[in-house]
Amino acid sequence: MRVLSLAVMGAAASLAACAAPSALAVSPSGVPAFSEDMLSPEFWIRRAPSPDVVLLDAGQVAAKRELAFGPEGGLIDLKAIPATLTRAQVAGWVRDAQQTPIKAAINEQGRPVTEAMLDELRQNASAEHIPETTAARHGLSVRRTYLRSLPSGQRFFASEDLRDYESLQAGVLFPGEPVVIAHQSADQQWLFVQTTQGPAWVQRGDIAEGTADAVFSYVAKAPGRVVTGDQVRTVFTPEAPGVSELELDMGVALPRADVSPGEPVNGASSYASWPVQLPVREEDGSLAFRSVLLRRTADTAPGYLPLTRANILRQSFKFLGERYGWGHQFNARDCSGLTSEVYRSMGLLLPPNSGMQGKSAAMNHRLFTAQDSHAERVRALEQAEVGDLVVVPGHVLMIIGHVNGEPYVIQDVPYAVFKDPATQQVRKTKLNQVSVTPLLPLYADDTPLYVDAMTSLVHVTRP
Template structure:
């Protein structure tokens, strides 16, 4: 017995020694490095939100309360023309008004465009697209309809799935792609394409063509009673999915992107099981579907309780803004929402939607038209003057230059940093300028270069302004 005890003691000592040695080795080991980053000034520690949260003061202090955010959104509707209040949208349009709206939006490009086969399209091609606008069949007076998006889909310049590019070799930027739309997005429908497969629709910050198969039609009262449900969850992860449902493919593993606001089923609506699955460990959400008449109906789906979602909006804090931004780090850039991703402005938009803040869709609208405190940077402003403005900023502000939106992260060791969704940048070494493609969400300093005519300037020099999404200091 003593011999056995001795063996047990020796064995336990060996196990403990190996465990502690293993822990010490892993703790002190050099972090795994697969490649050398070619983004200048960015270290490994900067790739994590905690670094930037620690680098700022009062990270968890509330920037604005829910009532202040509601006031901000109301102000945005009043002063920013691209943002509309769908509940107060016009009930009808004359033929002349609709023709003007559609023709002002769906215009053939004056620049060369190429299809997916690399062939240049011409007048005959655009004539077919214009025919499908269905302008001749509009009534003298046209009542609007109300709808809601059933799944992630696209809004496009013309009612077509065709892809057009600026060059035969391009595949990153479809020039007919306007924006991605997520499930549970309400809209007003103004007209229908000639082939019946598209709606010309207005969502709160965009007007374009959307596939009719991805929309359920309903009446105004039903739509907004549902949309304005007081009990809801918000998707706070890059994306989450509903649980698999073998009987309802339309709501099975449905993709829900960051910022999607989904009404919760009421206590009375939650029963023992949903399509044979016990709801324990899940949230029961109420999703829009289509009934046999093609109109809006509702069904129930489950989202795992520990998925990256929030009951109600996230508090509007610097820590939450930074955390939300870094959930997209490394995601492929998607012009208008191509490649199941997002572009620079929808990157900003989706982050802020998790806190209940509604921003315009495009970069010029966010930078120049949105409500909030704006710091202008004129072309004649020096680097030192620009730095003084940034020194007054907190992380989370929007940085804007022509055609691009970025999220400010802060200053570290005399360098200013941002996280953004972008195509690439230039670097200069010993007089040689090289281009580095990105097509991704990444952390970079503002000292990286971009082309400007026949020269190269830093992003810092290219900024025309900075916007804080609050009504006052």
């Protein structure tokens, strides 16, 4: 789960006594040291050194993908899960899945959530009926579907004014992602699965079950098209409702379908589209595959994009202005979803939460502790490169360049908290979207400045 510290959403009164790190004026939008031209990726591309130079070649990117599934890489290698699962193993996964950083205090109607209500959901998890041993089953997701910490679609929140952060939301599966099926809910409407991100519950109808060979062979196929837009859809087709206008997020890679030029696919010619292959769920829940079309005008590429500074900037700015989506709610993404999807479109796989992104063994990073001074931290940020990730507790930001020596970031964030240089008063501007901001003026709540809260500077693009 992407663990955004809710503390970032408030500003402590004591911050008013801190010195302002930047004297630049506040824009009419309420963002400090900002001008409208900064909202264009070309503004930053012009400032980037050698923006079109390939930073990591295809072999280096592939090697980093492998490391992401290794020790401390942050992702789970499903192929390494044994064919036979034990009760203790599955029960441990069920307990792990129930951990959520957001308290379930009120429901969607604003009524208090009682322990009895939560117990009912835990009973539906049916942990007491996990067999002593069970065979691991495999499947692929057939649509964009939410991962849940308990087998329920009910929505719970910490408070009335925090409805953007839902307690049971644990992430998302994109079409074609593999799972290991370990258990099912008492009402049989939910499957308990292990994903590359971790364990969670998912709606049964969104998973097609097949052999391990079928599942992992599909995942291993070379990309025929990679989604490079923020989100694209397959061509509408009433002949195949299961794959009609299917949502595909940035970085989703689909194998090419074996279709002759001009051959009809689901009632339409393929000559003006790209034929690709997607998993589908048969009526009995079994896995099958179907050819579908992506329009040639859709924002896709024939493979992963080259890892260049220009591509990092253009890809990240495609999300600019998108509303914040905790755990990929609202057909959107959160802070670590933003960074992971940008790099996924270039073939790099990042863990799904900010903490693991800050220490994944697949990436080069500099760790910061209390022994690192403010000046040392600022110097590190002054030397940071386009695409570097700044990790603070519960949040991650991406460096996009420097203006007058000061680092700027793109981030998916609820608020910008800073001291107004004109009034010397702490201001809190609600953003709740993918935003461009300077970094040095920004405050967190439980530490004075983001720069002083920084735990890691991740050099994603270094070998």
